[in-house]
Amino acid sequence: MTSAAMSAPAGVLGVISPRGRVLPVVTVVAVILALWYLLAVALNYTRVSELLAGADPDYTISDVIKGAWTMERPVLPAPDQIATDLWNATIGLKVTSKRSLVYHAGVTASATLLGFLFGTILGIVLAAGIVHVRTLDRSLMPWIIASQTVPILAIAPMVIVVLGNVGITGLIPKSLISAYLCFFPVTIGMVKGLRSPDPLQMDLMRTYSAGTMQVFWKLRVPASIPFLFASLKVAIAISLVGAIVAELPVGGAGLGARLLSGSYYGQMVQIWSALFMAAFLGMALVYAIAGIEWLILRRAGARA
Amino acid sequence: MPSEPTAKVVDLPSRGKNPGGKAAASDTIIDIRNLSLTFQTADAPVFALSNIDLQVRAGEFVSLIGPSGCGKTTLMRIVADLEQPTEGSVTVNGVSPREARLKRSYGYIFQAAALYPWRNVLRNVELPHEIMGVAKEEREAKARRYLELVGLKGFEKKYPWQLSGGMQQRVSIARALSFDPQLLLMDEPFGALDEITRDRMNEELLQIWEKTRKTVIFVTHSIDEAVLLSTKIVVMSARPGRIIEVIDSTLPAKRTLDTRETPAALDLAHRVRLGLKAGHSYD
Numbered sequence: 001m002t003s004a005a006m007s008a009p010a011g012v013l014g015v016i017s018p019r020g021r022v023l024p025v026v027t028v029v030a031v032i033l034a035l036w037y038l039l040a041v042a043l044n045y046t047r048v049s050e051l052l053a054g055a056d057p058d059y060t061i062s063d064v065i066k067g068a069w070t071m072e073r074p075v076l077p078a079p080d081q082i083a084t085d086l087w088n089a090t091i092g093l094k095v096t097s098k099r100s101l102v103y104h105a106g107v108t109a110s111a112t113l114l115g116f117l118f119g120t121i122l123g124i125v126l127a128a129g130i131v132h133v134r135t136l137d138r139s140l141m142p143w144i145i146a147s148q149t150v151p152i153l154a155i156a157p158m159v160i161v162v163l164g165n166v167g168i169t170g171l172i173p174k175s176l177i178s179a180y181l182c183f184f185p186v187t188i189g190m191v192k193g194l195r196s197p198d199p200l201q202m203d204l205m206r207t208y209s210a211g212t213m214q215v216f217w218k219l220r221v222p223a224s225i226p227f228l229f230a231s232l233k234v235a236i237a238i239s240l241v242g243a244i245v246a247e248l249p250v251g252g253a254g255l256g257a258r259l260l261s262g263s264y265y266g267q268m269v270q271i272w273s274a275l276f277m278a279a280f281l282g283m284a285l286v287y288a289i290a291g292i293e294w295l296i297l298r299r300a301g302a303r304a
Numbered sequence: 305m306p307s308e309p310t311a312k313v314v315d316l317p318s319r320g321k322n323p324g325g326k327a328a329a330s331d332t333i334i335d336i337r338n339l340s341l342t343f344q345t346a347d348a349p350v351f352a353l354s355n356i357d358l359q360v361r362a363g364e365f366v367s368l369i370g371p372s373g374c375g376k377t378t379l380m381r382i383v384a385d386l387e388q389p390t391e392g393s394v395t396v397n398g399v400s401p402r403e404a405r406l407k408r409s410y411g412y413i414f415q416a417a418a419l420y421p422w423r424n425v426l427r428n429v430e431l432p433h434e435i436m437g438v439a440k441e442e443r444e445a446k447a448r449r450y451l452e453l454v455g456l457k458g459f460e461k462k463y464p465w466q467l468s469g470g471m472q473q474r475v476s477i478a479r480a481l482s483f484d485p486q487l488l489l490m491d492e493p494f495g496a497l498d499e500i501t502r503d504r505m506n507e508e509l510l511q512i513w514e515k516t517r518k519t520v521i522f523v524t525h526s527i528d529e530a531v532l533l534s535t536k537i538v539v540m541s542a543r544p545g546r547i548i549e550v551i552d553s554t555l556p557a558k559r560t561l562d563t564r565e566t567p568a569a570l571d572l573a574h575r576v577r578l579g580l581k582a583g584h585s586y587d
Contacts, residue, residue, distance in 0.1 A: 200418040203386055207412040208435045209405055218435070222422045300422035301463035 036079050037069065043076040044068035073266055082272045089273055098253070101277045107254040109281055111171050111243040115178020116236050122179060123186025123235070124228075130187070131194040131220070132212065148184050152177065152242065157249035164250075174254075178242035182235035189231025193224025225300065229293035236285045244278060255281070332398075333487055333519045334360040334383055339392030340544075341378060351544030352378050356392070358538060358547065362486070365513060365520045367530035368538045369576060370583065375545025376523045380489050383521065384412050396487070408436065410487040411480030415495050417472035419464040419479075425451065426460035429479045436483065443482075450478040453512060470501040474508070481516065488520045495525065506532055507561055514558075527580075531555070531573045532564050539576055541583025549579040 041064070048067040052059040069078040089101040097103060126144065129136045156177050163173040197219050205215045247256025255278045262271035339356040342349045353375040360366050368376040381387040382394060385401035396404035404410065411432075419428045426447050433443035451457060454474040464472055473493055480488060494502045506529060513520060513533075524530050530537050537551045554568050563569055 198418075200414050200416055201420065203414070204412070204418050205435075206386060207384060207405065207410070208432050209408055210435045214435050218431070219420070222420065225422070301424055301465075302422075 033079055036076075040074065040076045040078045041065055041068040044071055044074050047071065047075065074268055077269045077272055081269050082276060085269045085273045086276055090277075101255075101258070101273060104253055104255050104258050104274070105277050105281050108240070108243050108247065108256065108278070109285070111174035111246065111254070112178055112236070112240045112281075112285065114171060115175035115242060116182055116239040118175060118179035119182035119235060119239060120186050120232065123183040123231070124190050126183065126187045127190030127194055128216070130191050132216075144184065144187055147180070152181060152245055156242075156245050160246060160249050174243050174246040177246035178239040181242040182239040185231045185234040185238070186228070189227045189234075190224055193227025194220040196227065197223045222300065225296065229289065229296075232289050232293075233286050236289055237282055240278065240282050240285060331362040332359050333362050333364075333396065334358070334521070335393075335395045336379075336383075337393050339379075339382070339389045339394060341375070341382065341387070341389045341391075353382075353389070354544035354546045356545075356547055358550070360519060360521065360536075362519055363517050364536055365522065365534050366536045366538060367522045367524055367534040368540060369524055369527065369530045370540030370545075370548075370580065371542050372525075373545075374540040374542040374583075376540055377491055378545065379540075380491055380521055380523055384410060384489055386412075408432075408483060409485055410489050411483070411485040413473075413476055413480050413488065413490045413493045415492045417464070417469075417476040419472055419475055421464050423463075424460065425456065425462050425464070425467070425475050428464070428475055429482050432479060432483045446482050447478070450482045451475070453481065453515070454478045455508065468501075470497050470505060473497065473505065477509075477512070481512070481518075486519060488518050490520060490522045492523050492525065494529070502526075502529070503561055509533060510559055527573050527576050528564055530576060531569050532559060532561070537572070537576055539579035539583065541580075548583040549575075551575055551579065 045064065045068060048064050048071065049059075052063055052067060068074070069081070071077075074081070086101065089099060093100040093102075095102045095106075126140065130140055131137075159177060160173050163169070163176075194216075201219060201223075202215070205219055210218070243254070244256040244259070247254035248260050251257045251260050255274050258274035258277075259271055262268070262274060336356055336358040339353060340351070341353040342351050356379060358366075358379075368379060370376050378387055382389050383396060383401055385405040394401050397407075397409050399407070419425075420431065423431065426444065429447035429451055430443045433446060438446075448457075448460065451460060454477050456471065456474055456478065459467065459471065464475070467475065473496075477493070494505045497505060510533065520533075522530075522533060531553075535553050537553065538547055539549045539551065540546065541548050551572065553572060555563060555566075555572065564573075
C-alpha cells in the first residue's frame with residue numbers, strides 16, 4: 001500500500017507538499033519546537049535544579065537549561081533527544097533487531113492493515129444490507145452506533161485475554177480490535193454513498209428494467225467511491241489506534257508494547273519515539289489511501 | 305391491439321371522455337383511457353391527472369404542452385411505469401406499462417442528461433446494452449453508430465463534465481436510441497438549454513426522427529418547439545391536469561427551422577395558444 005503512494009505521480013505529492021507553502025509550514029514547525037524547548041525547561045526544572053544543587057550549589061541558569069535538555073530521564077524530553085533516539089532505533093539498528101522501531105512499526109502495521117481489511121469488508125457488507133433491506137436499516141443502526149460508545153480501552157484487554165485463553169494470539173486478536181473500531185466510519189460513509197445516486201439516475205436504471213444487483217454494481221457502487229475513500233482515511237487511522245491499544249495489555253512486539261515498556265521503566269524518550277513512529281505510520285497509511293483514491297478517481301474520469 | 309384484429313382506424317374525438325369500449329387502431333402504440341391520478345398529501349388530495357384519454361399511433365410525434373403542474377410529466381411517467389395511475393387503464397404496445405418496461409420497449413430522455421459521471425461518453429451510451437447483456441463488441445459498435453448520428457463522433461472518450469449541456473443531452477439521446485426502442489419518451493429534454501442550442505437540437509431531432517421514424521412523446525413548455533416538431537399537439541391544463549385539446553398538425557412532413565415562420569405554423573401556434581388560454585380560464 002505504501003508503495004502506491006511512493007510511486008504515485010506529482011498529483012499526490014502535490015497534496016502532501018504543495019509548492020509555495022514551505023515557508024508557512026517551516027514557520028509553524030519552528031514555533032512548535034521553540035515552545036517545546038521552553039516547556040521542557042519548565043517541566044524538567046525541579047528535577048534538574050535538585051540534581052544541580054546536589055553537585056554544585058552555584059549553578060547558573062544556563063546550566064539549568066542545558067541540564068533540562070539533556071536529562072537521561074526527563075519529564076519532557078527535548079525534541080533533539082527524541083530525534084536522536086528515533087534515528088538510533090530506526091536507521092541505527094537492523095530491522096530484525098527487537099529494539100528496532102521499524103520492526104515494531106511493522107508488527108503494528110500488519111495488525112492495522114488486517115483489521116482495516118476486516119473492518120472495511122464488514123462496513124461495506126453492513127452498508128449494502130442497510131441500503132437494501134428496510135428492516136436492517138431500522139434494526140441494525142442503533143446497535144452499530146451503540147457499539148462505538150463502548151470504550152475500547154475497557155474491552156480491548158478482555159478481548160485479548162479471552163481470545164488468548166482459547167488459543168488465539170498474535171495478529172488476529174489485535175486486528176479484531178482494529179476492525180471493531182474501523183468498520184463504523186465505513187458503514188456510515190457507505191450507507192450515505194450507496195444512497196447518493198439522484199432520483200433521475202435511479203429512474204434511468206428502472207427504465208432499463210435493471211435488477212437490484214445491476215443497480216448496485218453499475219450505479220450505487222461507482223457513486224459511492226468518493227464517500228468510501230473519505231471513510232477509509234478515517235478508518236485506517238483509527239485502525240492504527242485500535243492496534244496500538246490492543247498491544248498495550250500484552251506487551252511483546254509492536255508500538256503499543258513499546259509505549260507500555262517505556263512507561264513501565266519511566267523511559268519518556270522511548271515513549272515519545274514510539275509515539276512519533278506511530279504518527280509517521282499513520283500519516284503513511286492515510287496518504288497511501290489518498291494515493292489509491294487519486295489513482296481510482298483519475299481512472300473514473302474525475303476532474304484533474 | 306392484437307386482441308381485436310378487426311378494429312378499424314378510429315379517429316377518436318379530441319375533446320371529452322372516451323365513451324369506452326371503442327377499439328383502438330391496430331397500429332396504436334399507446335392507449336390511455338379514463339386515466340386519473342390523485343396524490344394523497346397530508347392536507348388535501350392533489351388531482352394530478354383527471355380523465356385522460358389519449359391514443360398515440362406508430363410513427364407519430366406527439367407533444368404534451370401545458371403550464372407547470374398540469375401533469376404532463378406525470379402522464380409520461382405513467383406510460384413509462386415510473387408512476388402508477390389511481391384510475392383508468394394504459395396500454396403500451398398492447399400490454400401494461402410494466403410489461404412494456406420489462407420488455408424495454410421505450411427509451412426515456414429526462415430533462416437533465418442523467419449521465420453517469422464516472423463513465424466516458426461511449427460507456428454511458430453502452431449502459432442500456434450492458435444491462436441487457438449484449439456482447440462488448442456489438443454494444444460498442446452500436447454506441448459508436450448512435451453517437452455519430454447525434455453528431456458526437458470523436459467525443460467517445462470524453463467524460464460528461466467535459467461536454468456542454470447540449471452535448472450531454474445529445475449523449476442521453478444517443479443512449480436512448482442505442483437499443484432501438486420503438487418508442488421515445490422525451491421529458492422537456494431541451495428545457496435547460498439556451499435558445500440557440502435548443503434550436504439546433506430541435507433541428508437535429510427532426511432529422512433523427514426522419515431517419516428513424518420512431519414514435520415520440522415529447523413534453524414541452526415551448527409552443528414553438530411543439531409546433532415545429534409534432535404531428536399532434538396535446539394541450540393540457542392544470543389542477544386537475546386534463547387534456548384541453550388535441551390538435552393535428554397541418555405542417556408538411558419535411559420541416560426545417562424556417563417552417564416555424566410559415567403561415568400554417570403561425571396559425572397552428574395561435575391555436576395552441578388559444579387552447580392554453582382556454583385551459584387557463586378554468587381556474
